[in-house]
Amino acid sequence: MGRIIGALVLGVAGVAILVSLGTWQVQRLAWKEGVLAEIEARIAAAPVAVPEMPDPEADRYLPVAVTGRFADGHVRVLVSQRGLGAGYRIISPFEADTGRRLLVDRGVIRVADEVPAAPPGAVTVTGNLHWPEERDGFTPENDIADNTWFAREVPVLAAHFGTEPVLVIARALTPAEAAVTPLPVSTEGIPNDHLNYAVTWFSLTAVWLGMTLFLLWRIRRRTV
Template sequence: MLRRVILPLIFGIGGFAVLMGLGLWQLQRLAWKEGVLAEIDARIGSAPVALPAAPDAAADRYLPVVVRGVFDGTELRVLASSRDTGAAYRMIAAFDTDDGRRVLIDRGLLPVETPPVPIAGQAATVVGNLHWPDEIDSYTPPPDLSANLWFARDVPAMAEALGTEPVLVIARTIDGPDLAAQPLPVDTRDIPNNHLGYAVQWFGMALVWAGMTVFLLWRIRRRTN
């Protein structure tokens, strides 16, 4: 009987060990990801600084900044939605800073049924975070330029369309006139963190594997007897 069970037993123990190891690895990844998210949250909420001379998409992602200047009135609409507003547009506006630069400001969400407020010549102080959203994939439609409607935030393309630097400040607060749109500050809620779910799946598979191994050994023993 020992010869008949030794191979299934080795196979069962080995498979169980591998699946448990994958589950533990996902728990380690979970701890790492939570640390990364905590660092990003801390950076997002830190004191704003002046806009860097040459912002870098990697080094300056989520950097809190403050810019002062004037909206020139040109802006883009990016189709979006939220739990509070439903269907809405993200309003991406060109902003001429007091120190002679021209950048993009994500002013926030404007419900589709709400008419936009004229913003040309409106002076404002914007506190927000630099961001280069990764929203483009093979399924993203190209922008409908005739309707001024975009389907994702593509910083280089939007900057080219509005004649600005490829720099996007997602507004946290806008100190100035009421511009209708509701700021939607950057946060970590949209950064995926599925490692706990993966760990549960691997541990569940390990238990199933162990159960199947026990059942197989029982069947072998029964046939032998």
């Protein structure tokens, strides 16, 4: 009898812990979906002027529109697009009509393509402010000599071009730039694995429950 009680206590405790972990992940899933919905609504809102002193946290994803001219120079940032493979994001300095120098992520080209010159004359860039966090311990160092970069580090890019540390990721250019495809801000790269975690915990609950029932059956057979 003691062994049966011990197995029951262990089984119930394990099931309770695993169910609580799965439930917590379901709650986290609802929270994350709410956060993503807020970000998507913010991304799609009507554009405003670039703030005088944008904050990397408070103004992340802020939709903006700015008119001016592209300055000389560009960098190529290696990216991988789902379904399309490798390409380069093209980032150029931009001189706004207000006199400010900003960074503009014009969009993406194929790896094999030559980088096209930026559109001449007055251009209106509509897009979103962003300060991407793309560098980690596995990111290679930028190859400045080959003009191949591996992360959009806004402060580093700003120092390279002598601009403000402000990056506008273009959603559209007016007039449009035919040779570069805009790759606008989205929530696609924001991880949301809580459903997978919840399924994992609830699956482990089922396994734990099955093992407990099997153990009780074995104990009972030995005592009969």
